[in-house]
Each structure stands twice: as C-alpha cells, then as structure tokens.
Amino acid sequence: MASTHNRLTIKAETSAYWRIIIENPPINLYDPEMFAELNVLMDKIEADRELKVVVFESANTDYFVAHYDLERGEVVPEQPGAAEFSAWPKFVTRLAQSRVVSVAKLRGRARGHGSELALACDMRFASKEKAVLAQVEVGVAVVPGGGATEWLAALAGRSRALEIICGADDFDADTAEKYGWVNRSIPDAELDAFVDNFARRVASFEKRALELAKKLVNARAGVPTEADRWSSNQAFIGTTSWPETQALIGKMYEKGLQQDGDFELRLGHHVGHVAR
Template sequence: MSVLIKIEQRGRVLVARLDNPPHALMTEPMIQELEALVIRADIDPGIGAVVFTGANSERFIAHYDVGELLQVAKSSPAVSYNQAKVTLAITRMLALVPGMRALLRKTPAAGVLQLQDFHDVLLRMGRSGTIFIAAINGQTAGGGLEFSLACDLRYISDRGELAQPEVLLAFPPGGGGTQRMARLIGRARALELMLTGRGITPGEAERLGLVTEVVPHERLLEKVIAVAERLARRPKAAVGVTKQAVLEGGSLSLEKGLHVEQAAFLAQLGTPQAKRAMQAYVDHIQKTGVLPAGDPAARKRLEDGTFVDFTNR
C-alpha cells in the first residue's frame, strides 16, 4: 500500500505532504494515515507544529472521493434523519466494545464508522497541544476544505481556490463544514457559500476570514514553515487548553464558556512551565526596570518563543 501522507521533520515542525495521485482525493486510507500522524504529533513533546500541504503543485486536496461515498450509499439502506441519529449513536457505542470495530467494518455500518473516524481525528486536532497549519497550495473543496477548517491556521496560495459544493450532489457537508465554517465566518455567509457551492478566490477567502493570509504561490511553503517554527516553541499544554477554550467553550453560553476558560487558566497557572516563565518575566523587570512587553528585544523573544525555552522535555 502506498503512503498517502509524506512526512518530513524539520526540528519541532512536521511537514506533511498530501499525496494521492492522480486527482489528489481524500480517501479512507488517507484518513487512517492522518489519524496516526495526529496521534504522533499530539503525544510527542518534540513536535510543536504540523504543516499540511499538497504534493500536487496545483491542489491541496481536491475533495473527498465521491466514488467511496457512492459505494457507502449503495451498500447501506436509506434512512431518515431520526434513524440516522440513532444509527450514529448505536455505532459509536458498539465501536467501544473490544473487537467490534473490526466486525463493524464488514457490515453496512462501515460507512458510519468511517464518517465518525474522520470527525474524531479532526476533533483531536482541535484539542491537541500541537499547532496544525494548512498551507493551501491550490484548489480544495468539500472534505479538503473541511479538513483545512479543522486546522488552527490556514494560509493560501494566490493560485488557490476554495469551495463547499456538496449540495450540488444532493447531500450536505459531512466533515464538519456546516459547523466550523459557520462558527468561523458567521451563519449567513457560510450558508451562502454552501447553498451556491461556488468557488471562493484567495482574496475573498481572506476577506471572509476563512484564511489567515494570501501568499504568493512560490513562497507559500517557506512562509508557513517559518510561522510554524516560531509557533512550535509554544508550551503544548497551554496551546491545547487555549484551543479547547476557543473552539469548544466558544460554542457554549457566555457563562459556561467563561467557566471553561477559568478552569483552563487555573489548571495551567501552577505548572512548572508557567512558574518558570513568570519568574523570568519578573526577573527581567527587576534587572532592567522595563516591562518585557515594552522592551522591543524582549518582546521579540517572547513572540518568537525564545524568552523562555519551553522545548526542554
């Protein structure tokens, strides 16, 4: 079996090239490789950031493999919305039973399990202390866009294009697009993009807030790796709880969201890393009489992650 995600490690950064010729489709085997990569990056203290980009010079990921989806549709009975909700719940419970996951993959529930696996790996990215960045080097749509929305930051080539076109094939987004896009850019704009299925230019994607920045095509990977190298020096525990508070706490009521933030703050405040960083900050003030945030050199080291070394294991 060919490797669909080619990985190169550069210090604390993994560069992951999505490589599934000829069409650069996302498939179930790619999701399995993605899961292994995310788990590795999550638990390895020597990895602080992952940069995803397409091996195809003109595509990030085209979209999810429609042929796979058609096979799932043909092998499973048609169900109503309420029946689908029950099926999802039962499949998730059964998958927790030892040995059942392998058996489920041989039944019509295999498609349900495949969908849940995709969602689970994207949720893990959002809870991980590792920072995930999409370097969108070309066209991406459907599942490819949904995958990039689950990354923490998105940079796009000036030759790129985005789209969420599932409705054109008579089904809605299924990889989190309806939820992550609406939370990112607002319900009205997200609905317009999903109901039209139209292409989104790099400039519009930046204006809408779908991407962080548009970068000249030939400089994209260099730019994103430089960003990743700086962010990879952040303390992973603090990164993880910050992401959870924003991504999950931000979907709750204000009072409950603030409770999530307070718990994250208190849990991290007493860690050895936080105490060491705060002591270095106070020591700088006592030594120089200047706040580090107001000292250009110290401020730069704070932002670069070199004021305190959090990479020591």
C-alpha cells in the same frame, strides 16, 4: 518517513515541527486510505511529547485535496487506522483539541472534504494566485458532512456560510480571507517561506504555554462539538443514497468527475451547469 500506502508523508523539519505532505495522484482525492493514515498520524501526534506544530500541505500544486471519494468513500481498507467515514468527527475533535498547533498551507483546490480538512486545522494560509476553495456538496445533491457547516457558520457567519454552501461555487483566496475561511491570502511566491517561518517561530516557544493558549482559545471560541459534526456527517451519508443524487453523480462521472481534467479543475463552474 511515510505512512501506509503513502498518501501522507511526514517530514520532520525539527523535533518540534512536522510537515505533512499529501500526495494521492492524480487529484489528491480524500479516500479511505487517506483517512486511515490521518488516524495513524493523530496517534503519532498525540504520542510525541516534543512536537508543537504540524503543517499540512500538498505535493500537487493543482490540488490540496480535491474532495471526498464518492466512489469508494465507505470502503474500510485493511490497514492500520482504517475506519468508516462516520468516524471522521472523532478525528476532527482529536485534531482540534490536540496539544499541537495545526496549519493548512493551501495551494491548489481545496473543495468539499479538502476544504473541511483545512477547516479542521487551527489555521489556514492560502496562495493568492493558486488556492481555490469550495463546498460543492449541494451542487452534487448532498450536504457537507465533514464539518464545513459548523466551522463556516462560526468563521464566516450565517449569510456567508449559506452563500458558500448553497451556492456551491469556487472562491479565490482573497475572498476566502475576507470571509474568514482562511487566515491570510499570501502571494504564492511568498507562501512557503511565510508558513515555514511561522511554524518555526511557534516551534521555538515554550510547549506548555502553547498548549494552554490553544486550550483557552478553544474554550472561548465555541469550537463545534463532536456531536454537532456527527449530525452533519450522518446527513451527508444519508443524502448520498437519494435517487436524485445517484442520477446526478452518474452524469458527473460521464463528464469527468474524479478524473484529472477540466471538469475537476473547474468543478465549481461545472456543478452549476450539469443539472440545467
């Protein structure tokens, strides 16, 4: 079944295991319609008493989710689940605290908000050959506003979080694994089977035990609060209005930002050269 505008398609492998297929051509931008569908998805997840595990993956092998749509990000479309971007921390909190286990299967580029969607999931498994992760915001004269600051500081530690965020460059799956950004870097030919087997294994277990295990780990792991994420979200929204940011983004649009092509494919490289 497909949600409105079809950015997300739910494929129910079993009553306990759903795959969420992301498809927003040409580069899987995170846009307001995708956010609306994610909110509707959370409603469905919370209402389903049999569901135990969800896997987020992309239909586009080049992009998991490219990044936040800088042109339309603050639009609120007329469709179920629509909300301003400032409501993102609420969505993340719902996902992190939900009864289900969430997994991101990363193939292609997960930059900016794409990385942050993956970080919002409980686990991340990445294609060794095809996954690219980045928090490019500082290179675009903004700061991360979707949770990267909070999650990466906890997962990778202060110095590596600063390297990722202030360096604004692309990271391969092996380095991301070493830094704790992803759980595992897995050969691409084995990724689908690994994630599917893992999800089916989890889906076979007693639901109450899974829920309690997640709740106990969350309590001990120091999951960032909605207030923490809200603060970063507001900082991001504020930086988008800076004159320097607007000028830099304008240059990037001229070079191919948010278009299918080399600029987006090698965005980590290009953001390091636009302002020079």
